Amino acid sequence: MNPTNGNPLARAMRHRLTWPLITLLSLLVLNTAFNTSFLHIEWRDGHLYGSLIDILNRAAPLVLVSLGMTLVIATRGIDISVGAVVAIAAATAAWMIGGAVSGNVSRFPLPLAIVAALVIALVCGLWNGLLVARVGMQPIIATLILMVAGRGIAQLITNGQIITIYYKPYFFLGSGSLLGLPFSLFIVAGVFALLYLAITRTALGLFIQAVGINPTAARVAGVQSRRLVLGAYAFCGLCAGIAGLLISSNVKSADGNNAGQLLELDAILAVTLGGTALTGGRFSLVGSVIGALIIQTLTYAIYSLGVPPEINLVVKAVVVFVVMLMQSPEFRAELRSLVQRPAPEGAKA
Amino acid sequence: MSAVIEAAPSPQPASSHAKGGQRLNPKYLPLTATISLFVLMATLGSVAYDGFFSAQVFLNLLIDNAFLIVVAVGMTFVILSGGIDLSVGSVIALTTMVSAALVEKHGWSPALVIPLVLVMGTAFGAFMGLLIERFRLQPFIVTLAGMFLARGLCYLISIDSISITNDFYNAVSQGRIPIWGEASLSISAVIAIAVVLAAVFIAHCTPFGRAVYAIGGSEQSAMLMGLPVRRTLIGVYTLSGFCSALAGVIFTFYMLSGYGLHAVGLELDAIAAVVIGGTLLTGGVGYVAGTLFGVLMLGLIQTLISFDGSLSSWWTRIVVGALLFVFCLLQRFFTSRAPRR
Numbered sequence: 001m002n003p004t005n006g007n008p009l010a011r012a013m014r015h016r017l018t019w020p021l022i023t024l025l026s027l028l029v030l031n032t033a034f035n036t037s038f039l040h041i042e043w044r045d046g047h048l049y050g051s052l053i054d055i056l057n058r059a060a061p062l063v064l065v066s067l068g069m070t071l072v073i074a075t076r077g078i079d080i081s082v083g084a085v086v087a088i089a090a091a092t093a094a095w096m097i098g099g100a101v102s103g104n105v106s107r108f109p110l111p112l113a114i115v116a117a118l119v120i121a122l123v124c125g126l127w128n129g130l131l132v133a134r135v136g137m138q139p140i141i142a143t144l145i146l147m148v149a150g151r152g153i154a155q156l157i158t159n160g161q162i163i164t165i166y167y168k169p170y171f172f173l174g175s176g177s178l179l180g181l182p183f184s185l186f187i188v189a190g191v192f193a194l195l196y197l198a199i200t201r202t203a204l205g206l207f208i209q210a211v212g213i214n215p216t217a218a219r220v221a222g223v224q225s226r227r228l229v230l231g232a233y234a235f236c237g238l239c240a241g242i243a244g245l246l247i248s249s250n251v252k253s254a255d256g257n258n259a260g261q262l263l264e265l266d267a268i269l270a271v272t273l274g275g276t277a278l279t280g281g282r283f284s285l286v287g288s289v290i291g292a293l294i295i296q297t298l299t300y301a302i303y304s305l306g307v308p309p310e311i312n313l314v315v316k317a318v319v320v321f322v323v324m325l326m327q328s329p330e331f332r333a334e335l336r337s338l339v340q341r342p343a344p345e346g347a348k349a
Numbered sequence: 350m351s352a353v354i355e356a357a358p359s360p361q362p363a364s365s366h367a368k369g370g371q372r373l374n375p376k377y378l379p380l381t382a383t384i385s386l387f388v389l390m391a392t393l394g395s396v397a398y399d400g401f402f403s404a405q406v407f408l409n410l411l412i413d414n415a416f417l418i419v420v421a422v423g424m425t426f427v428i429l430s431g432g433i434d435l436s437v438g439s440v441i442a443l444t445t446m447v448s449a450a451l452v453e454k455h456g457w458s459p460a461l462v463i464p465l466v467l468v469m470g471t472a473f474g475a476f477m478g479l480l481i482e483r484f485r486l487q488p489f490i491v492t493l494a495g496m497f498l499a500r501g502l503c504y505l506i507s508i509d510s511i512s513i514t515n516d517f518y519n520a521v522s523q524g525r526i527p528i529w530g531e532a533s534l535s536i537s538a539v540i541a542i543a544v545v546l547a548a549v550f551i552a553h554c555t556p557f558g559r560a561v562y563a564i565g566g567s568e569q570s571a572m573l574m575g576l577p578v579r580r581t582l583i584g585v586y587t588l589s590g591f592c593s594a595l596a597g598v599i600f601t602f603y604m605l606s607g608y609g610l611h612a613v614g615l616e617l618d619a620i621a622a623v624v625i626g627g628t629l630l631t632g633g634v635g636y637v638a639g640t641l642f643g644v645l646m647l648g649l650i651q652t653l654i655s656f657d658g659s660l661s662s663w664w665t666r667i668v669v670g671a672l673l674f675v676f677c678l679l680q681r682f683f684t685s686r687a688p689r690r
């Protein structure tokens with residue numbers, strides 16, 4: 001446990017991504033141990049099949065939302081309205097495609113429906129951003145407004161019903177495949193690549209960190225913090241919109257009340273698991289992707305181990321508690337004092 | 350009933366405290382706005398819809414929202430201290446579930462079950478408070494995990510709804526206390542009123558209440574003043590846990606069943622009620638009485654929409670969102686002079 005700066009192993013252990021990666025790997029090992037065909041990937045009918053592909057495909061919406069959430073959290077914010085935005089985007093797309101028309105007809109052209117859904121999601125994000133950056137509301141409250149009203153808006157669009165989608169080309173988004181891989185993976189990879197380039201090749205990442213660490217200092221240093229914060233929320237909304245398209249396309253319907261339910265919490269959990277502190281500042285996009293994969297793998301493990309799915313929530317809760325405690329300097333200090341200084345009563349406990 | 354409500358906003362509340370010699374202390378404005386808006390909406394409803402203006406319609410606001418009042422009162426203390434509690438809805442669900450399972454499946458007496466679930470909820474709140482205070486964790490994420498945990502525990506007990514046929518629960522659920530004429534209150538509503546009165550006392554007349562306000566104003570200053578910050582912070586979440594469990598008991602009377610999906614999203618309604626009631630989410634400013642009107646306002650919106658008949662229920666959510674927006678803007682306007690952080 002002694003920190004030795006020169007030791008490469010000790011340095012690796014302190015890397016931000018080490019613990020998320022170890023968690024993910026141990027989950028994969030656990031899955032493999034109980035199900036030997038877990039890592040098996042097979043080429044069939046021009047598609048890749050396998051549990052790993054399945055996990056990646058199912059994690060796609062969560063990864064997208066987590067990427068958006070990472071930026072928002074990095075600027076010291078939080079967006080609890082993403083679930084509602086997912087529902088709104090899904091409802092918009094489903095309404096424009098039309099639930100009643102069956103087969104190969106769509107009420108509006110497909111590209112128009114997709115663009116409209118994304119624009120509405122972007123507007124939702126901009127609205128959140130305006131409230132936070134311009135009006136100066138607390139992020140949790142600003143986004144609470146849309147979280148409360150959003151499901152109502154989604155139900156307004158779907159007229160309170162679940163719109164079933166019959167238009168086949170739309171299904172390609174969520175369940176189609178390209179080059180043998182699920183198409184949703186390409187969407188996620190595209191968004192990730194664009195974001196990663198923007199963060200690492202330009203000063204954007206640095207600015208976001210600066211705003212997250214100290215908004216006042218950043219503003220004094222000439223960073224346009226308001227515009228950055230606005231952009232972060234807008235991007236988060238857009239990500240939620242894409243996720244909404246993927247989800248509605250995958251389940252072939254849009255449900256204003258239940259689409260994206262609890263997604264915001266999973267996304268926040270993914271970001272936290274990925275090593276981004278909720279207090280803003282340092283953030284890791286790769287970490288958030290790993291975090292989202294951890295959540296999906298955990299869910300998969302719970303299902304495949306034959307554990308009743310009801311336990312899912314309890315396991316998630318325990319994981320959050322453990323991660324939270326490990327991130328707390330006070331808790332680590334307490335642990336260290338237990339290890340280093342064997343207290344008289346500590347021998348038994 | 351209505352006379353009481355209408356009388357409330359007319360004198361400047363500031364005059365009763367008479368400090369600083371200001372005409373109307375800005376910190377009373379959100380509260381005044383809430384009560385005025387409530388009266389305005391009630392008046393409009395009375396004019397627009399036949400049979401709206403009756404004592405029972407207003408008493409029903411209390412009866413149907415008794416559990417929300419109790420939860421929101423607990424939440425008020427948490428928010429006053431500058432925190433947040435996202436676990437309240439799931440603690441309610443867990444309470445209904447444990448009550449139903451013990452009473453129906455194991456044949457326990459309600460006299461034993463009700464104190465037990467109250468202790469359980471209180472302990473749950475205390476545990477989260479301890480984590481938040483001791484390890485300096487963010488209330489948001491701790492209570493989020495608490496929310497997952499409590500809902501998960503519900504499903505461990507049973508995935509299905511358990512209905513309650515116990516005589517005691519039936520009797521309490523149907524019991525009505527006549528007020529005057531035809532109008533009556535339920536036992537749950539009386540409990541809720543008692544909780545509000547007790548909370549007003551705790552907030553304004555006890556050292557604990559003063560410490561909560563002080564911590565919400567500035568934790569550091571409270572610490573320097575020698576106030577028991579750590580104890581108070583744990584106490585706030587413990588109180589919220591107790592309120593959630595009590596609300597769960599009331600909810601059990603109301604629904605006569607235990608179910609893991611009971612009260613989904615109730616934490617948002619509670620937070621919305623607290624905000625609409627004029628409590629600042631940054632902590633330190635607000636009133637329990639405002640929260641009561643916040644809940645009544647949510648109930649009134651629902652009643653208006655059901656009286657109208659042509660509006661669908663999802664309009665409730667949109668109107669509540671719009672109201673939240675207006676009140677947050679209002680709060681922002683009144684606090685813009687003193688930026689925090």
